[in-house]
Amino acid sequence: MTLHLPFHERYEARSSPLHRADARVKLVATVAYIFAVTLTPFGAWTALLLLAAPLVPAAAASRLSPWLVLRRSMLALPFVLAAVPLAFTREGPAVFSVPLLGWDASETGLTAVATILAKSWLSVTAAVLLTASTPAVELIRALRALRVPRLLVATVQVMYRHIFVIGEEAARLTRARDSRSGARPGYRSGGTLWWRARVLGNMVGSLFLRSYERSERVYAAMLARGYDGEPRLLDRPAVRLAEAAAAALLVAYALGVQWYARA
Amino acid sequence: MHALEPRVAVAAAVETVDLRFTYPDGVEALRGVNLTVGTGEKVALLGPNGAGKSTFLLHLNGILRGRGEVRILGVPLTDATLRQIRAQVGLVFDQPDDQLFSPTVLDDVAYGPLYLGLPKEEVLERARRALEAVGMAGFEDRMPHHLSLGQKKRVAIATVLSMDPAVLVLDEPTASLSPAARRELIRLLQSLPQTMIVSTHDIPLVREAFPRTVIMDGGLVVADGPTDKILADRDLLTAHGLEAF
Numbered sequence: 001m002t003l004h005l006p007f008h009e010r011y012e013a014r015s016s017p018l019h020r021a022d023a024r025v026k027l028v029a030t031v032a033y034i035f036a037v038t039l040t041p042f043g044a045w046t047a048l049l050l051l052a053a054p055l056v057p058a059a060a061a062s063r064l065s066p067w068l069v070l071r072r073s074m075l076a077l078p079f080v081l082a083a084v085p086l087a088f089t090r091e092g093p094a095v096f097s098v099p100l101l102g103w104d105a106s107e108t109g110l111t112a113v114a115t116i117l118a119k120s121w122l123s124v125t126a127a128v129l130l131t132a133s134t135p136a137v138e139l140i141r142a143l144r145a146l147r148v149p150r151l152l153v154a155t156v157q158v159m160y161r162h163i164f165v166i167g168e169e170a171a172r173l174t175r176a177r178d179s180r181s182g183a184r185p186g187y188r189s190g191g192t193l194w195w196r197a198r199v200l201g202n203m204v205g206s207l208f209l210r211s212y213e214r215s216e217r218v219y220a221a222m223l224a225r226g227y228d229g230e231p232r233l234l235d236r237p238a239v240r241l242a243e244a245a246a247a248a249l250l251v252a253y254a255l256g257v258q259w260y261a262r263a
Numbered sequence: 264m265h266a267l268e269p270r271v272a273v274a275a276a277v278e279t280v281d282l283r284f285t286y287p288d289g290v291e292a293l294r295g296v297n298l299t300v301g302t303g304e305k306v307a308l309l310g311p312n313g314a315g316k317s318t319f320l321l322h323l324n325g326i327l328r329g330r331g332e333v334r335i336l337g338v339p340l341t342d343a344t345l346r347q348i349r350a351q352v353g354l355v356f357d358q359p360d361d362q363l364f365s366p367t368v369l370d371d372v373a374y375g376p377l378y379l380g381l382p383k384e385e386v387l388e389r390a391r392r393a394l395e396a397v398g399m400a401g402f403e404d405r406m407p408h409h410l411s412l413g414q415k416k417r418v419a420i421a422t423v424l425s426m427d428p429a430v431l432v433l434d435e436p437t438a439s440l441s442p443a444a445r446r447e448l449i450r451l452l453q454s455l456p457q458t459m460i461v462s463t464h465d466i467p468l469v470r471e472a473f474p475r476t477v478i479m480d481g482g483l484v485v486a487d488g489p490t491d492k493i494l495a496d497r498d499l500l501t502a503h504g505l506e507a508f
Contacts, residue, residue: 172356172358172361173361173364175326175361176356176361176362176363176364177364177374178326178349179324179326179349179354179356180349180353180374180375180378180422180423180426181346181349181375181378182346182347182348182349182350182351182375182378182379182426183346183347183349183350183379183380184347184350184379184380185347187379187380188380189346189378189379189380190378190380191377191378191380195377199365199374202364202365202366202370203364203365205366206364206365206366206408209408210360210408213408
């Protein structure tokens with residue numbers, strides 16, 4: 001039975017300057033950019049705004065729809081939740097108090113949360129642009145070309161391969177369960193919440209077992225074809241000067257912003 | 264049997280009207296399938312790979328929802344009737360590993376009746392009967408993923424039999440089975456009284472157990488008739504990637 005499942009690559013095929021750019025250059029530029037964003041001091045709003053600026057031409061050069069980039073960048077939001085307690089734990093004069101619980105939010109705390117929100121969003125947006133404009137295979141090759149340890153690259157590669165395997169396995173399990181989730185007219189169906197939760201827990205367990213067994217088989221098949229963890233390249237073209245220059249410009253700009261933020 | 268109240272006096276067990284379905288990637292899998300199967304009929308569904316057989320079967324209990332109409336025992340498949348229809352149509356996937364999602368055989372066979380909200384004694388009684396019917400009594404506490412393929416296939420059938428469905432829909436039940444396991448499965452299919460729609464590439468199975476044969480190709484029903492007549496038409500079979508021997 002063929003499955004047409006809603007699991008997609010992050011890569012969005014387009015013909016754009018950003019898509020054509022060398023994966024190594026894009027990777028280095030993105031990592032440098034994320035470092036710069038991360039190092040920005042708390043509350044340095046102008047600096048963060050200046051750092052947001054390069055995302056606009058980069059997004060334009062990718063020819064991706066702004067809506068798609070924006071939607072994917074929302075991935076940053078759940079992580080920000082982890083930062084919310086900071087608002088109540090930083091010392092300082094209270095700005096407001098949570099009714100009933102009596103927690104006081106300080107100004108320094110709120111600044112910290114807002115800065116973390118801004119930084120995560122900028123970093124994730126940069127990563128979204130990178131992954132949407134670069135096929136995963138090229139990214140993995142770029143990691144290796146940049147001398148990232150082979151074991152780490154191999155882990156990323158195998159993980160990427162298996163996300164889809166596990167996703168499809170999960171979709172099949174869910175489909176089998178839905179197929180047998182029936183009702184009789186006039187009777188209550190669905191069992192208790194506790195029972196349904198247990199079924200789901202069992203499904204997660206079987207998913208793990210099957211994925212584990214399947215990954216062993218896939219790995220055996222990879223070994224059988226001489227896999228040694230080293231991605232192979234037919235040819236490795238030289239980095240184009242214009243692209244390297246653009247990346248260098250971005251890095252210099254980010255450093256300049258950092259210098260400004262601390263001046 | 265907890266059959267749905269038929270809308271008309273003699274409703275067909277399964278009826279599809281101009282059923283069309285296109286996958287999100289643009290593949291037009293069903294291009295207007297019309298099929299009526301009477302109560303108690305045993306129908307074999309033949310056709311080459313990619314003919315739309317599995318896609319069609321997935322419409323019969325609303326796992327996939329295309330345009331057109333699906334009626335089970337006269338009841339149209341809609342959002343409101345989806346769960347009732349799933350209780351009436353037992354769908355058995357071709358890969359039993361897709362079917363079995365619980366830690367033990369008993370958990371899996373009991374899932375359907377438990378979801379239906381039946382009392383515990385009846386659930387256990389139905390599970391016992393279903394496992395007995397497929398010759399898997401005594402395997403209740405085994406882990407499904409460590410059974411043999413033939414055993415898994417029989418347990419997969421038990422997981423829908425325990426729901427007491429009016430219609431059994433099976434996707435390639437004999438694929439990859441050893442001759443003995445296949446023989447047992449054929450005997451099982453012949454012993455079950457339900458209306459049956461079975462997609463298969465196993466021509467001898469069709470000849471033996473299914474009086475009516477439907478051929479699908481390119482998302483359409485291209486032939487429908489008595490099995491002996493269809494299997495005797497070599498030109499028809501060859502034209503649709505099939506072989507009779």
